[in-house]
Each structure stands twice: as C-alpha cells, then as structure tokens.
Amino acid sequence: MTKSRTMAAYDGDVTEACERVLVTLLRGFGPWKDSVFLVGGLTPRYLVAARPPEVPQHAGTGDVDVVVDVGILTDTQAYSTLEENLHAMGFERGTNEKGVKVSWRWEARLKTGATMILEFLAEHPELGGGKVKVLPTEGNVSALNIPHASMVFDLHDKIELTAELLDGAGLATETVRYANIVSFTCLKAFAFDHRNARKDAHDLVYCLEHHPGGLDAAIDAFRKALGGTHAEAVREALAKLRLRFIHDKPDQSYRRDGPVAVARFEDNDANVEADDELRNLRTLRQRQVADLMAKFLGGLEEAA
Structure with a gap:
C-alpha cells in the first residue's frame, strides 16, 4: 500500500x-x-x-x-x-x-x-x-x-x-x-532506500533530531551497536543513509533525495514555484536535514 x-x-x-x-x-x-x-x-x-x-x-x-x-x-x-x-x-x-x-x-x-x-x-x-x-x-x-x-x-x-x-x-x-534509535533508524533507512516513501525519511530524521539526549546520544548508541551482533547490518544501513542524504560536495547535500523527501513531506508539497518565501523555507529545511545527517555520520566516522 x-x-x-x-x-x-x-x-x-x-x-x-x-x-x-x-x-x-x-x-x-x-x-x-x-x-x-x-x-x-x-x-x-x-x-x-x-x-x-x-x-x-x-x-x-x-x-x-x-x-x-x-x-x-x-x-x-x-x-x-x-x-x-x-x-x-x-x-x-x-x-x-x-x-x-x-x-x-x-x-x-x-x-x-x-x-x-x-x-x-x-x-x-x-x-x-x-x-x-x-x-x-x-x-x-x-x-x-x-x-x-x-x-x-x-x-x-x-x-x-x-x-x-x-x-x-x-x-x-x-x-x-x-x-530503539538504532534499529528504528536502520530499518527506516532500508525502507526509504527500497521504496522511496517520503514518510520513511521524515520518521528517521524526526527521531534523530529530537532523540532524548540529543544527537550525541544517538551517535553513542550507534557506536555500541557497531561493536555488537548486528554490526554488519548497521554499517549497511549507514551506507544507505550516506547514499540518500550526503553528496560528495557537502554544499550540495541538501539536493539529495533524502532531504528533499523530508522537506516536501513536511511542507505538504507547497507550490514553491509560485512563492519565493515557500521556496526559501523548503531549501532551509533541506539544508537542516543535510546538516543533521552530516553531523550524525561524521560523528560515527570520527569514532571509527
């Protein structure tokens, strides 16, 4: 469905x-x-x-x-x-x-x-x-x-x-x-990569943004999981997130399909072509999502 x-x-x-x-x-x-x-x-x-x-x-x-x-x-x-x-x-x-x-x-x-x-x-x-x-x-x-x-x-x-x-x-x-934050994010990453549903992107980004203890707490949870039984699956999920949310040129990450999916879901597909303010708000949200994911994935790379 x-x-x-x-x-x-x-x-x-x-x-x-x-x-x-x-x-x-x-x-x-x-x-x-x-x-x-x-x-x-x-x-x-x-x-x-x-x-x-x-x-x-x-x-x-x-x-x-x-x-x-x-x-x-x-x-x-x-x-x-x-x-x-x-x-x-x-x-x-x-x-x-x-x-x-x-x-x-x-x-x-x-x-x-x-x-x-x-x-x-x-x-x-x-x-x-x-x-x-x-x-x-x-x-x-x-x-x-x-x-x-x-x-x-x-x-x-x-x-x-x-x-x-x-x-x-x-x-x-x-x-x-x-x-928990690890298995939820991983399963949503696989789901978004598989079916390209905007709701999946919104769900995983929302939970990383507002995770109790902040993004650092989420990163710590992932670090522990990367040393556990499901490390291979976690690494695979993180690769999916990088693919969908991160560009080789950092200033272009906001254009990846992940940030765009989140912004278009949350602004209800606003008619940005007819309204400059709406266009700017969407771009801002895309940049917020891209920055969040860059900090999240970057924090894990620093710990590796």
Whole structure:
C-alpha cells in the first residue's frame, strides 16, 4: 500500500487508535506477547518523549507494524490465538498494491471512516537473498519477510502503555517492546532506500533530531551497536543513509533525495514555484536535514 506523500494526510486521532490496536493485540496474545516488537511509524511516539510545543509535531501514522518471531507462525496455539484476536478486533485481510488480498496485512474500518492497517513483519533465517517476500504459512495469517528485521529483538526499548481496548473491555496496561534509535533508524533507512516513501525519511530524521539526549546520544548508541551482533547490518544501513542524504560536495547535500523527501513531506508539497518565501523555507529545511545527517555520520566516522 502506497504511503501518503504529505504530512497533512495524517490524522492524530488515527494515531491514537493505532495505540489502542497495539495494546488490544498484546492483551489477547498471552505468553507470546513478548515475541511482538513495534517498528514503523508509531514508534516515534515512544522514541521521542517530548511533545509540542517543545518539539515539532510528528506526522503520526495509520499503520501498526510489528515484527514477530517466526516461531509464532509455526506454533499452532499461538497462530490460532493470533487469528482469533484479529477477527475479534474487527480486522480482515488487507490488500497489496495490486488489490490482491494478502495474509500479512490486516485492515479494520474505524467509526470515523478511516482505515486502520496492521502489518506483520519477520525475518526468516532460512529465506536468504535479502529480498522482501511473504513467508509461507498454512493458514490465513503470515508475515512479510524483511531483511534485518530481527535486529529489533536485540535492539529495542520498552514502555508500559495504557489504552482503551477495542472491544470495549475497558482500560488495559501492556508492556510494548519497540525498536530503539538504532534499529528504528536502520530499518527506516532500508525502507526509504527500497521504496522511496517520503514518510520513511521524515520518521528517521524526526527521531534523530529530537532523540532524548540529543544527537550525541544517538551517535553513542550507534557506536555500541557497531561493536555488537548486528554490526554488519548497521554499517549497511549507514551506507544507505550516506547514499540518500550526503553528496560528495557537502554544499550540495541538501539536493539529495533524502532531504528533499523530508522537506516536501513536511511542507505538504507547497507550490514553491509560485512563492519565493515557500521556496526559501523548503531549501532551509533541506539544508537542516543535510546538516543533521552530516553531523550524525561524521560523528560515527570520527569514532571509527
């Protein structure tokens, strides 16, 4: 499904509903909930603790993307519980870009008319090639195989969330395991490189800009990861960021597709051809993003 190309297309109420979906899913998933990890556009809500006006508004999301341990899809009881929970929450199988129903994307229509999307992602150790592909399963629920997705099992944070359950069963509190700044940035870097969605660029830049402790804290987290189990995947992701955000001539980095994607997403594709002020604001934002990424990547190179 194609992501919306501008920030104006996202609705804060839908983001709140996404949180309810996540808590409801975990509440009904019993002992397997510890094998569910949040990634994607809802994650910045927890990676960045500050809220406006202290920080700019994040776009939010209409999707709940979770990485699951592939064991869930082969455990009969866990699998049955997952499918039962999806139907209980009002979810039905969603469709891909060609309109074909798929087993890894599930959709539910809110009372407001908005569509809620829940996607299951995984990384299967026996499916090589580094390609995105659907994992084979026996039933109606599957996951999309995403290269390097399993890094979130080791690189994550957690938070206790309280939300109103979708089935009207009251407030529930669950522990949500979500991608930390390293795994989130890496997976978003791979996603942006793969599908060129402006929202991916906005998400990763937003979290680096407003990471608790500042950019230095994010750099420190990456330095530790570069000495760990997932060092190769982290280096690959950093190379993708350099490709998309940095030019050989530093003063031209603002023209790279990464900074442009962020600026055009955030200014809602403003008509810069007809307004000099809007054009200047877009260029300024592109330069801010390019400078941020240069400091981030440069800080890691200094530590190497």
